Amino acid sequence: MTHMSPRVAVSNTGPLISALQCDCMHILLQFYDQIHIPADEIPEYRKHGADPEIKKLLETGFLVVRQDFVPEETDAATAIAAEIANHRATRDKNPQHHLTESFAIVLMLRSNSQAEELLIDELAARDVARLRKVPVIGFPGILIRACRQRIIEPEDVLSALEECQRQGTHYSPKLINEIYSNLKRP
């Protein structure tokens, strides 16, 4: 890299899985120099069947695992997880199940964090992150940016989101059609 500061983001599991589902990891590789993830996400990628792909991205240094959480940060993540579990938009009321996204938020809150934004799709966690003034972007937003930069076409955004949906990701037909119509608008 010839520029001074790397372009860094933190990611929750969902957006990286979506990028793999629709074969759009190349877009993330163009937008960012590094994506930091909390160590708790690693078993989740294994569960999603993405272990080899994630391993390769770790080897290139594009993905960086962060596990250096001090006790205060672990406490903060626990409190954030409880807040997400209590949010009206979540169906999963078990705070333990929201710890990975909470650690991702904690990474963003570090005073020395180099990360510019948090990649996250779930509504409840996004709300909780925003309350803490953490800048967020979901995977559909990444595709929209890529389309506006002419990296991909509106039809590519449509097929990418439909492919994620086909593989079970919770992008509704309404969400997909509205984004496509917006991108097609002159």
Next chain:
Amino acid sequence: MKKNYAPHEPEEEVLSAADAIQDAEQSEARWQAFEKGEKMCRVLVELPQPAFSRLEKLALQRKRTVSHLVEEVITGLVDVFVLPEEKA
């Protein structure tokens, strides 16, 4: 055959289209400010296939990304050809 990946938390409610559009706009503004701060200018490079795939393979072997390699090559070219010409 295309590999499939199990979805992440498929029961959870996700963002709306309006959220996604706002995300993209705010993110673009953030990165434009970042680039201004770093004195960087963005260029769009369109590579035909198989050049892109070859570069992608090379980048992976070198533990780099395609963007990094393109950036290094262009910067190198400027150092070799443009800067000496300016000095002359």
